[in-house]
Amino acid sequence: MELTNRELEMAERIRNIKQLSGSHSPGILSILKQVPEIALKVDACYLSNPYATDIFLSYFSRELIETGRIRDVVEFYPSQNRVIAGYLAKAVDASPETVFVSNGATEAIQAILQRRVPRKLLINIPTFSPYYEFAPKQTKVIYNRLNKESEFKLDSDRYIDMIRKEKPDAIVLINPNNPDGGFLSEEVILRVLEASKSVDTVILDESFVDFATLGSQPESPSMSGLCKKYRNLVLIKSLSKDFGVAGLRAGYAIMAPERVDDLLSNGFLWNVSGIAEYFFQLHLREDFKADYRQARRRYVNEVRSLHSSLRAIPQLKPYPTMANFVLTEITDGTRAADLEARLLVTHGVYVRNCSDKIGLEGEFIRIGARTSEENELVINAIRRSFNG
Amino acid sequence: MELTNRELEMAERIRNIKQLSGSHSPGILSILKQVPEIALKVDACYLSNPYATDIFLSYFSRELIETGRIRDVVEFYPSQNRVIAGYLAKAVDASPETVFVSNGATEAIQAILQRRVPRKLLINIPTFSPYYEFAPKQTKVIYNRLNKESEFKLDSDRYIDMIRKEKPDAIVLINPNNPDGGFLSEEVILRVLEASKSVDTVILDESFVDFATLGSQPESPSMSGLCKKYRNLVLIKSLSKDFGVAGLRAGYAIMAPERVDDLLSNGFLWNVSGIAEYFFQLHLREDFKADYRQARRRYVNEVRSLHSSLRAIPQLKPYPTMANFVLTEITDGTRAADLEARLLVTHGVYVRNCSDKIGLEGEFIRIGARTSEENELVINAIRRSFNG
Secondary structure, X not given: OOOXXXXXXXXXXXXXXXXXXXXXXXOHHHHHHHOOOOOOOEEOOXXXXXXXXXHHHHHHHHXXXXXXXXXXXXXXXXXXXXXXXXXXXXXXXXXXXHEEEEOHXXXXXXXXXXXXXXXXXXXXXXXXXXXXXXXXXXOEEEEEEOOHHHOOXXXXXXXXXXXXXXXXXXXXXXXXXXXXXXXXXXXXXXXXXHHOOOOOEEEEEOOOHHHOOOOOOOOOOOOXXXXXXOOOEEEEEEOOOOOOOHHHOOEEEEOOHHHHHHXXXXXXXOOOOHHHHHHHHHOOOHHXXXXXXXXXXXXXXXXXXXXXXXXXXXXXXXXXXXXXXXXXXXXXXXXXXXXXXXXXXXXXXXXXXXXXXXXXXOOEEEEEOOOHHHHHHHHHHHHHHXXX | OOOOHHHHHHHHHHHHHHHXXXXXXXXXXXXXXXXXXXXXXXXXXXXXXXXXXXXXXXXXXXXXHOOOOHHHHHHOOOOOHHHHHHHHHHXXXXXXXXXXXXXXXXXXXXXXXXXXXXXXXXXXXXXXOHHHHOOOOOOEEEEEEOOHHHOOOOOHHHHHHHHHHHOOOEEEEEOOOOOOOOOXXXXXHHHHHHHOOOOOEEEEEOOOHHHOOOOOOOOOOOOHHHHHOOOOEEEEEEOOOOOOOHHHOXXXXXXXXXXXXXXXXXXXXXXXXXXHHXXXXXXOOHHHHHHHHHHHHHHHHHHHHHHHHHHOOOOEEEOOOOOOEEEEEEOOOOOHHHHHHHHHHHHOEEOEEOOOOOOOOOOEEEEEOOXXXXXXXXXXXHHHHHOO
């Protein structure tokens, strides 16, 4: 792929913005602020169900804006953590004392890493970078490499050997994993849990689980129920991606009651906003749940169809995914950074160049699914990028 | 004051709700949920400028709802802590690296207490209860009593002696103080700071400072500028009260850059919502600032006038205040709990019964100022309560 001068110049500017933003890809809004010439059509870097955003906004508009109730949620304090945990617990079928409401999953991740992992942490790579970035400074991070040759599947024998040998304080399983979308079956998770009884904390991050489907089951294959049996299991869940509401900062974790007590005795009293509280309350309502289920199904179909379209592009090798994105290797020698720049500058499509992901060797981009119209634009833009 | 049977029965129910809610007065919404018979007219327990809420809601409605920009702040991630600190710093005239953006002042209070006060904490009482509730378990809390006989004024000589003798890790000054509204002059604060150079952390909580006025000065008498000189000074500021937006969870702290770094290396990456970010951005705008200044002035006048009206009630002794509430002693032998119950049950007015405040002996209620019409209702309800 031979970039034009304009593409080269813009690629350079984007690279500089990225360097300043650390290990998180800069949001498209901050890129657009600094490079206003970009005519953005689709932000396929962003991992969020836009149909679910529509659902939340329609409830919000009807029930808070049109009625004037917005004043109450802005003017008054939200409920305290335990109160919100109480109604969330009903929605996710957990005991209230096992639920920790968090200001986005990030807050739960940071709190657990800071409080439970003083010495050693085992994570799979490639992974979601906060898991190593937010480990305490003195904590040793050990990496278990997932290989592209085996489609990033976890080799559970080798993994369990590693746990026995390294004796980490905590291990992290993201299911489905980010950035590859690989899914661990309940059987594998159970094997790991059984082998990890002397590990203080097993983090299972299910932030993308609502995009996974098993056979013809209508519900997502969450394994949150395992928290009842395994006292060292901490389940972390972002609600940003599946419900399309990252700006609300809403997530939660399920863990043994004494761990929730420990966190709450150290803060987190009023850690979500009044509007986030309204969102959490919607989870108890059949009308909202039915609307969400429909948005989920529709979106999951879009992801599957995006994956098929990517497979039909000869220069790409998309990996299997149960998440809402497709990790795609570029197999014709094109650099990921070049494809990223051309897509953004010439076609207005922003994808995630994964060159900076630790443990990922080769040229990879990650494409998040959007609406069907937007996905079509993305596919056409990629085809045209390769065809000059 | 002889309560009726109905008042007695309701008083009992309210007492039970309070016992369940811990040391924070239950919000009126949770009382109403459990005692729906109450016909609430004014929530004078709540400490927030309602005129400022109007201002925020008018910007929010015009700029986010009517334009559809609400979708962006809901769907996408807010900016990271440092970015928001960057524009807040401009608004409060501090260096960006000294600003820690927090999810309400509570988050900053909890973070500082947990990280900087391992051993001993000196606080004045009566005070805002989180300062002792959120101290680490092993930390010894030492109380310096403010006396009603001297109108809750700080005796700075005795206080400085106590600092020298006790050698606490941290001391807390709330200015104006909650629940009495007493104000410390810059001269006193400077004396304390000079005498506290060996104290690790001096917390100055200015959450109510926007309600204070000095002579004819148009701006609030914040002492945030002192952070530049005193490296152990941590200024904490809620924006819930002065801007009337507690539901947004927006606050900040100003402190030495290495202290901000320490906090951010332990979390707090995306700790405020997209709507809170919009609110922080408003602080940079001249139009919003002008509107807010007007709402502030109008409300401060209401507080002064509420204070005068309370002084004219023979059974009450209101203490001087520079905050947005009036701590009032009941001098005719009536119990604060009885007055609270009658006001709520018979007149629909909710005030804060301060019997549970550590360090406050006698019968006290705290009355938060609302709009002029609401304050008039409160005054009339109190008069009628005493007259049978």
